[in-house]
Amino acid sequence: MKVLLVFAHPEPQSLTASLRDVAIAQLEADGHEVLLSDLYAMGWKSEIDRADFPALAPDERLLPVAASRQAYATDTLTADVKAEIDKLISADALILQFPLWWFTMPAILKGWVDRVFAYGFAYGVGEHSDRRWGDRYGEGRMAGKRAMLIVTAGGWREHYGPRGVNGPIDDLLFPINHGILYYPGYDVLPPFVTYSADRFDAARFEAAAEGLRERMRTLETTTPIAYRRQNGGDYEIPTMELREGLGAGMSGFGLHVSEKG
Ligand SMILES: Cc1cc2nc3c(=O)[nH]c(=O)nc-3n(C[C@H](O)[C@H](O)[C@H](O)COP(=O)(O)O)c2cc1C
Numbered sequence: 001m002k003v004l005l006v007f008a009h010p011e012p013q014s015l016t017a018s019l020r021d022v023a024i025a026q027l028e029a030d031g032h033e034v035l036l037s038d039l040y041a042m043g044w045k046s047e048i049d050r051a052d053f054p055a056l057a058p059d060e061r062l063l064p065v066a067a068s069r070q071a072y073a074t075d076t077l078t079a080d081v082k083a084e085i086d087k088l089i090s091a092d093a094l095i096l097q098f099p100l101w102w103f104t105m106p107a108i109l110k111g112w113v114d115r116v117f118a119y120g121f122a123y124g125v126g127e128h129s130d131r132r133w134g135d136r137y138g139e140g141r142m143a144g145k146r147a148m149l150i151v152t153a154g155g156w157r158e159h160y161g162p163r164g165v166n167g168p169i170d171d172l173l174f175p176i177n178h179g180i181l182y183y184p185g186y187d188v189l190p191p192f193v194t195y196s197a198d199r200f201d202a203a204r205f206e207a208a209a210e211g212l213r214e215r216m217r218t219l220e221t222t223t224p225i226a227y228r229r230q231n232g233g234d235y236e237i238p239t240m241e242l243r244e245g246l247g248a249g250m251s252g253f254g255l256h257v258s259e260k261g
């Protein structure tokens with residue numbers, strides 16, 4: 001497989017970077033090709049602004065969705081964004097790796113998503129009508145490809161458990177796993193999360209590294225999270241509400257994971 005690893009940490013000596021090196025070494029040992037986008041090292045521009053749309057007239061109102069649609073359709077996105085889109089198209093799997101900062105990804109990685117997941121490429125794909133609401137949530141440009149998160153978190157595992165004060169980790173990562181990765185069609189694998197990440201010694205590092213090696217060895221075979229497909233019959237169209245009778249006893253994000261598994 002070809003694997004794109006998008007890495008968001010400013011420090012090469014960080015735990016996050018050490019785990020990145022473990023992941024890449026295992027993937028390459030297993031014969032995979034790894035493309036690395038090291039966002040800080042690349043000086044990645046994280047904010048969407050007019051400079052992203054060189055074809056836009058100086059006095060024209062910037063409507064980010066319309067500008068993205070136009071730029072993608074006319075191949076006038078900036079070279080840095082086009083290069084990332086080409087990597088995404090060529091890769092069979094996408095890994096996003098980052099430290100949990102304020103319960104989500106660092107701004108530089110969010111900005112990578114904002115700029116690279118263009119209209120017509122990652123969203124706004126397929127027929128939108130009263131019969132069909134686009135190719136998304138399990139369908140779309142990335143269908144057939146796999147994606148997963150590798151995350152370090154300062155908090156304890158228990159803090160992110162079902163009754164933990166931070167909220168369950170699957171809920172916190174839902175906007176990324178479901179909203180960013182499943183949306184354009186990726187099969188999303190369970191995340192690899194390293195907890196208590198500010199209190200690491202050599203023994204804990206080796207245990208985490210071995211867990212991560214195993215996840216890399218099984219990247220092609222791990223069962224994806226059973227998110228419901230938008231166009232698979234579970235949702236009313238066009239309201240996109242889960243049909244009556246499904247998800248009994250569930251609420252919130254958990255409703256969108258099929259009980260069939
Ligand atoms: C700006 C910032 C925000 C953070 N927010 C969280 C958080 O929301 N939850 C958490 O568990 N840890 C949080 N942390 C701790 C980091 O997750 C932790 O320092 C990091 O994962 C350690 O890995 P590293 O050595 O590779 O940086 C935060 C750290 C920083 C600097």
